[in-house]
Amino acid sequence: MAAGAPARAADLEAGRQKSEPCKACHGADGNASVPGTPSLAGQPIYFTHWQLIKFRDGRRKDPQMTPFAASLTDADMADLAAFYAAQHPTPRPAGTDPAKAAAGRELAQQHHCVSCHRPGLVGHEQIPRLAGQDLTYLVKLLRGFKAQTAGDLDGTMTTAAQPLSEADIDNLAHYMATLPPVPAR
Amino acid sequence: MLRITLTLLVVAVTFVLAFGPFVQAQQPAAPPTWKQGQPASMADSTLAPIAQPPAPKAPGEIPVDRIKVPAGFKVSLWAHGINNAREMVWGEKGTLFVSSRVAGNVYAVLDRGDSREVKVIAKGLNLPNGVAFRNGTLYIAEISRISKMVGVEDKLDNPPAMETVYDTLPKDLPHGWKHLAFGPDGKLYFNIGAPCNICLPPDTHANLSRVNPDGTGFEYVAHGVRNSVGFDWHPVTKRLYFTTHGRDWLGDDLPSDRFDVLTAKDQHFGFPFCHQGDILDPEFGKGKSCNDYVKPLLKTGPHVAGNGVEFYTGSMFPADYKNRALLAQRGSWNRSKKSGFRVMMVTIDSKGGVAKYEPFAEGWLQGEEIWGRPVYTRQMPDGSLLISDDYAGAIYRVAYQR
Numbered sequence: 001m002a003a004g005a006p007a008r009a010a011d012l013e014a015g016r017q018k019s020e021p022c023k024a025c026h027g028a029d030g031n032a033s034v035p036g037t038p039s040l041a042g043q044p045i046y047f048t049h050w051q052l053i054k055f056r057d058g059r060r061k062d063p064q065m066t067p068f069a070a071s072l073t074d075a076d077m078a079d080l081a082a083f084y085a086a087q088h089p090t091p092r093p094a095g096t097d098p099a100k101a102a103a104g105r106e107l108a109q110q111h112h113c114v115s116c117h118r119p120g121l122v123g124h125e126q127i128p129r130l131a132g133q134d135l136t137y138l139v140k141l142l143r144g145f146k147a148q149t150a151g152d153l154d155g156t157m158t159t160a161a162q163p164l165s166e167a168d169i170d171n172l173a174h175y176m177a178t179l180p181p182v183p184a185r
Numbered sequence: 186m187l188r189i190t191l192t193l194l195v196v197a198v199t200f201v202l203a204f205g206p207f208v209q210a211q212q213p214a215a216p217p218t219w220k221q222g223q224p225a226s227m228a229d230s231t232l233a234p235i236a237q238p239p240a241p242k243a244p245g246e247i248p249v250d251r252i253k254v255p256a257g258f259k260v261s262l263w264a265h266g267i268n269n270a271r272e273m274v275w276g277e278k279g280t281l282f283v284s285s286r287v288a289g290n291v292y293a294v295l296d297r298g299d300s301r302e303v304k305v306i307a308k309g310l311n312l313p314n315g316v317a318f319r320n321g322t323l324y325i326a327e328i329s330r331i332s333k334m335v336g337v338e339d340k341l342d343n344p345p346a347m348e349t350v351y352d353t354l355p356k357d358l359p360h361g362w363k364h365l366a367f368g369p370d371g372k373l374y375f376n377i378g379a380p381c382n383i384c385l386p387p388d389t390h391a392n393l394s395r396v397n398p399d400g401t402g403f404e405y406v407a408h409g410v411r412n413s414v415g416f417d418w419h420p421v422t423k424r425l426y427f428t429t430h431g432r433d434w435l436g437d438d439l440p441s442d443r444f445d446v447l448t449a450k451d452q453h454f455g456f457p458f459c460h461q462g463d464i465l466d467p468e469f470g471k472g473k474s475c476n477d478y479v480k481p482l483l484k485t486g487p488h489v490a491g492n493g494v495e496f497y498t499g500s501m502f503p504a505d506y507k508n509r510a511l512l513a514q515r516g517s518w519n520r521s522k523k524s525g526f527r528v529m530m531v532t533i534d535s536k537g538g539v540a541k542y543e544p545f546a547e548g549w550l551q552g553e554e555i556w557g558r559p560v561y562t563r564q565m566p567d568g569s570l571l572i573s574d575d576y577a578g579a580i581y582r583v584a585y586q587r
Binding site: 045046049050053054057058059074077078081110111112115116125126127153154155156158159160163 | 214215216217218219220233236237238239240268286287288289290308309312328357358359361
């Protein structure tokens with residue numbers, strides 16, 4: 001592990017080259033088309049970097065990501081996070097249900113999603129953009145937080161997900177997936 | 186006027202009767218911990234916790250020369266590249282063990298003369314803020330578990346497995362990260378914070394606790410302590426002194442964080458009923474009196490986020506520094522003008538009172554911009570002082586030059 005190695009500025013072009021193996025699932029420009037796989041385009045740098053650290057260190061587990069992240073250096077993670085943050089997010093095609101999205105909108109209010117994810121759920125810093133994210137992925141991750149297996153940084157999401165029912169999770173995901181994917185600022 | 190009021194009342198009552206069950210079903214869930222207790226008048230506030238960077242800063246991005254210390258002292262960058270560096274404790278063979286919080290790592294830092302070598306000896310842990318060392322064994326405190334690595338200093342490249350010492354602890358993540366230290370009685374002391382910004386915590390929370398290093402004899406030591414992640418024992422009186430983070434969302438200047446001394450086991454320090462010794466909580470203070478709780482030894486300032494506490498016992502600094510307490514203040518987020526981001530120094534008089542409270546090191550805050558957050562201190566064997574910075578991922582050394 002490269003702790004102790006001098007950090008240096010992230011390199012977008014290096015990030016693009018290092019993202020070659022990621023393309024198959026996450027898309028060449030970070031806009032994924034595989035259901036269940038998140039789009040990384042326009043996600044905050046801190047967010048993507050922290051997720052890669054968590055995959056590498058085993059705090060977040062995924063059959064695809066765990067082996068891929070195992071070999072990443074700190075510099076790799078910084079470059080990848082910078083590359084994806086610079087890409088423009090496009091909407092994910094999803095069969096969203098307007099009634100579920102409307103119920104999800106109410107739930108997002110009740111559960112204070114905007115407190116951290118900001119109005120429009122566009123995210124910032126270590127907090128991801130949820131707007132326009134893949135429906136299947138959102139459901140999978142919310143279930144993971146509820147089951148306490150998704151491994152968030154400081155417990156905020158694990159705590160927030162505990163009162164959610166399976167229907168709540170479905171409705172919230174439908175709402176989030178319908179929002180326009182404005183890049184995080 | 187009266188008629189309008191009555192009409193409104195009737196409408197309101199009708200509404201509640203008609204939609205009462207519906208309204209109840211729509212009861213909002215608890216907001217995230219940092220947002221709890223925010224009054225409606227502050228609903229538009231943009232204040233939010235400062236994000237932890239995912240990577241340490243490069244040496245060129247760390248302006249050490251901006252750290253101001255008293256005349257005769259000199260600051261240098263001692264180690265860098267330690268993501269989220271927090272607590273520091275010395276092994277017996279010259280290794281500095283360093284914890285982290287959200288990075289989930291424990292590091293071993295080896296002094297190689299002109300530079301320091303950093304090894305990760307544990308990773309993927311659950312907010313492992315607490316580290317303590319005794320008899321060749323490193324103790325690590327995560328959220329709900331204290332574990333140990335026996336003989337670790339001889340096996341830094343192939344660290345021994347972590348063995349559980351004690352894990353019957355609450356699993357709540359909010360304020361669940363721990364300071365861990367050996368007391369003069371040889372017991373391991375730690376905190377169990379309130380699982381909220383402000384709430385009536387279960388009896389198992391908002392305390393200081395201790396357990397024998399073999400995992401037996403767990404007991405509470407102090408109560409009504411919202412979140413203390415720093416304490417030390419006075420070198421002469423052996424009394425326990427600790428900092429506490431105060432609640433948020435009572436405004437820029439209230440309440441003050443605290444520096445306290447425990448004079449008897451099981452004292453109550455007021456949370457959640459009374460803050461800073463003289464303000465009743467607007468919700469939980471009803472019917473309570475601040476006189477029923479221990480008052481702070483010192484109000485350290487609003488939102489300063491006092492973490493590290495260490496009494497200076499070395500011989501490098503001028504003689505009057507002996508037995509002064511150094512308080513590392515990680516700095517505010519819940520304040521429109523930032524406060525903290527400094528190391529303060531407390532001089533305690535012969536009667537146990539505070540004779541002086543003054544800055545020792547500051548400059549991580551420039552105007553309203555921060556470039557680092559001092560979080561803990563640790564004396565070196567030569568009497569110089571290390572300061573960890575979890576934001577820059579660095580450790581500074583403060584030395585005195587006669």
